[in-house]
Amino acid sequence: MPTNVPAFDIQVTSKDEVVQDSILLAEELWQLASMAHGPHGQFIVVQANKDCGDAFIITSSAKRILDHIKLKSPMGTLVAQFVQSHINQCHDGGLFCIMLASSYATIRPLPSSTAIIHTTNCIVIRLLRSVHNVLQGIPKHRLVSGTYISSPRTASTSRMYIGFRLALDWTLDELDGIQENDLDWSDHDAIVAVLRGILSAKHVAAVPDAAMAMLVHMFVHHIPWLLEHPTVPPLVRVVVSRPQLPHLTDHMILHHTVLIPGYRHVTHLPLRHVTVALFNVTIRPTTTPTSDIEVTIKVDSGTYHSVMTPSAAGVLQEAELTGWATVATRLQACGVQMVLSQKKIPAFLAARLNDLGIASVERLSIQHLDAVQAVTGAAVLSDWMATDVTAADLGKVDHAYALELGGVEYVALTCDPASHETNEVSYARTRPMSTIKMDCIDDMAFEELNHVLQVREMASWLGG
Structure with a gap:
């Protein structure tokens, strides 16, 4: 003043x-x-x-x-x-x-x-x-x-x-007599002008045009769903990619895509147009003695192609192997081509899935479970026996492939619900999901941003 x-x-x-x-x-x-x-x-x-x-x-x-x-x-x-x-x-x-x-x-x-x-x-x-x-x-x-x-x-x-x-x-x-018109949320130019009006007088006003356009593109992609669900935060992830030259940046948004970082046992990649089942359990199909569980832990080394046979293990019962085989066969009969699990997939089941040509991704963690469901539309199953699995419980993936960004290997799952026919129940479980690939040479700044996003997402999950 x-x-x-x-x-x-x-x-x-x-x-x-x-x-x-x-x-x-x-x-x-x-x-x-x-x-x-x-x-x-x-x-x-x-x-x-x-x-x-x-x-x-x-x-x-x-x-x-x-x-x-x-x-x-x-x-x-x-x-x-x-x-x-x-x-x-x-x-x-x-x-x-x-x-x-x-x-x-x-x-x-x-x-x-x-x-x-x-x-x-x-x-x-x-x-x-x-x-x-x-x-x-x-x-x-x-x-x-x-x-x-x-x-x-x-x-x-x-x-x-x-x-x-x-x-x-x-x-x-x-x-009273004037006609009001709703804002067209697909009008990129209008929304860019609004964002510039908000940011221009703030301390972060030096936002490059490329970043502004990227954020608006993401905003337009999410706004129809958010208008129907105003209390649910958008699903947006950020991954870092180190530019080869400091002055060259190449930000990118991957819509309908979730990137699962770290080592996960995956077979038969890349895959296109596959049906997926999503689990959040590691329940054994039969009741077995504690010694069997200890042996299984020793066997679960992550190298499923060299799983010990029953004779080599010495204690695993034939009934358990039959149970895992039944699970794999049932999933195959339902048309499942990929199994996604929040936790570790039991070794013998993973081996059987591999024999049947069913890909497997494990250890998604709680941070990725909701994003995977948003992309695939699959229901979260809590029983490995899958006795009541129907087509409405399964999801779809258009493309599953390996991706390396910033020296980190990712399993990328992509699926656009509008690209194929799906049942109404599965479609209701989908929602917009975007992953931003951000070129960043400042590790501290990126870690701070990622921490804020992850904490907000975890708080939303716990509150829901």
Whole structure:
């Protein structure tokens, strides 16, 4: 706020001065606000929800607008201080406060999840006249205090109006006959303009165009699902890739793709258009003595192609081997071509799956289970016996392949639900999943970013 401002004295300021200064200040606020970033000069707001009470996404221009106001009158001082106090209360709703203060634009609830109001010159003229007429009919002390003012909508009732309620009512009256249009969330240019309006005045304003375009592309991909599920955080992962030259970066987004890092036993890669089963257990199919479990642990060395035979193990019962063979045969009969397991797959089952040509990926960990389900649409099975498995419990993978990024080997699973026919139950389990490949030479910065993402994701999982 500018420091040298005229003092305000209600005793020496005439009513005509108050009215005229209010209108002039409103015009100036409108001119400054209309230069704020936004698609095609329009102002975009998103409705509040139960997780976010602040509904306004164009936020960073308010302070700059107030800094540029020509405060040549006592009324300007009063209104500027009034707006400044509401900016502090509304946090990131600053620009919206400016709009209300100028009585030219506002938001009202819409049936849809988004709202956008298009303001034209004719509306501005109508509002100017409306504001002037209403101001003329309000006593000076009430005009200044903004309290106990009769609403134009309820002229017979005297009600208390704190803050910008009066401006809100004026604007709603004028906009009753105006048609609202929902924001087209597929309009990349419009969303880029909104993001630039938010980021331009912040300390992280030096966002390169390539990164901005990448984030918008990801936002557009996720927004239809998020509008239907506003309380569920998006599934977005970040993996690091070391650029060969510091000045060369190649960020990339992989949609409908989950990358599983580290060593996992996988066979028969790459694969295309396969049916998958997803497990989160390591339950043995039969009850066996403790000594058998100890022997199995020794056998589970990770080299499943050289699994010990029953005669070599010496203690494993034939019934157990038959049980694992039955599990593998049942999965094959269901059309399963890949088995994904949150934990370790028992060695003899993995060997049998390999013999039947069924690929296996194990040790997904809890961090990847939800992402795998989001991509494949597979139900999480909790019984290796799979006695009740149906087609509705299985998922699909368009492409499973090995990928190396930044010296780390990944198993990449990709599936676009729209690319093939799937049953309704499996499709309901899918959701947008994006993996960002980020070229980063700063290990500390990347680890900090990845930590924040993982903690947020884990908190969401535990809370769900």
